[in-house]
Amino acid sequence: MTASRRAVLAGLAGGVLAGCAGPKSSTNIRVPASPAPSATATATPTTAAPATVAPSTPAPVTAPRVTRAEIVARYGHSVPHTWGFDAPGVTHALPATKRAIALTFDACGGPGGSGYDRALIGFLRRREIPATLFLNSRWIDANPAVFRRLAAEPLFEIANHGTRHRPLSVTGRSAYGIPGTRSAGEVYDEIAGNRAKLTHLLGTPPRFFRSGTAYCDDVAARIVGDLGERFVSFSVNGDAGATFTPEQVRATVSSAQAGSIVICHMNHPEGGTARGISAAVPRLLTAGHDFVRLSDGLH
Numbered sequence: 374m375t376a377s378r379r380a381v382l383a384g385l386a387g388g389v390l391a392g393c394a395g396p397k398s399s400t401n402i403r404v405p406a407s408p409a410p411s412a413t414a415t416a417t418p419t420t421a422a423p424a425t426v427a428p429s430t431p432a433p434v435t436a437p438r439v440t441r442a443e444i445v446a447r448y449g450h451s452v453p454h455t456w457g458f459d460a461p462g463v464t465h466a467l468p469a470t471k472r473a474i475a476l477t478f479d480a481c482g483g484p485g486g487s488g489y490d491r492a493l494i495g496f497l498r499r500r501e502i503p504a505t506l507f508l509n510s511r512w513i514d515a516n517p518a519v520f521r522r523l524a525a526e527p528l529f530e531i532a533n534h535g536t537r538h539r540p541l542s543v544t545g546r547s548a549y550g551i552p553g554t555r556s557a558g559e560v561y562d563e564i565a566g567n568r569a570k571l572t573h574l575l576g577t578p579p580r581f582f583r584s585g586t587a588y589c590d591d592v593a594a595r596i597v598g599d600l601g602e603r604f605v606s607f608s609v610n611g612d613a614g615a616t617f618t619p620e621q622v623r624a625t626v627s628s629a630q631a632g633s634i635v636i637c638h639m640n641h642p643e644g645g646t647a648r649g650i651s652a653a654v655p656r657l658l659t660a661g662h663d664f665v666r667l668s669d670g671l672h
């Protein structure tokens with residue numbers, strides 16, 4: 374990693390605005406800062422909420438590679454050394470060998486975070502723009518019919534946005550005021566709960582994970598890998614937790630370059646994301662870029 378990259382990430386980790394529970398204010402659109410993954414992450418634990426989405430056909434459940442007890446034995450005494458958007462093993466960009474850009478949209482769930490941006494998804498469908506959708510368990514439970522439609526469309530790849538939408542910590546660190554997981558066991562639960570749900574619903578396990586707020590420590594990031602998923606962060610913060618105006622979204626997303634991973638949100642239809650994306654995507658296409666799902670851009 375370059376020094377400048379470290380500086381950017383350090384600045385990001387300092388926190389510009391809020392994640393899921395933060396104030397809806399942000400004016401600095403020059404810096405692709407703060408993931409601000411929208412959605413109010415309440416303190417309401419969703420204790421393994423029963424799936425309200427029934428798969429159309431029975432799908433085999435693929436267990437994680439390792440058990441909770443194994444993760445606890447392996448990392449229960451590990452001391453983390455990092456906290457933020459970056460850690461060894463975290464992916465921020467695609468290989469910049471092509472002009473591809475990955476659009477990713479989080480759906481965080483929970484009170485205030487379980488909306489569905491129909492206009493945004495409609496635009497992607499009409500223009501046939503592939504995207505990766507990071508879905509939280511709570512959002513899936515609140516939107517079973519929408520989930521089924523999205524999951525059936527090859528245009529979209531479904532990824533893991535956690536079970537309770539927690540910053541991924543082994544020591545209980547918080548981000549944007551949202552308390553993180555408190556132990557290696559809770560990190561396991563945060564990943565594996567939604568992984569099991571998605572595996573059941575989709576028939577195959579998700580490949581990619583992004584925590585609530587996108588924060589993690591280095592121990593937690595290793596646990597993601599041990600469970601068979603790849604932690605994907607971002608390089609362009611497209612909508613600051615769906616708090617940006619359409620013009621801010623347009624300007625920020627339009628700044629994406631070859632290899633960028635853009636984070637936006639699909640759970641706040643009242644925000645400026647849909648209009649901003651609808652304005653930015655044609656510009657990027659004209660500039661010679663194309664769009665890929667993460668699976669198509671990361672190997």
Ligand SMILES: [Zn+2]
Pocket residue numbers: 393410411412479480481534538584585586
């Ligand atoms: Zn989120």
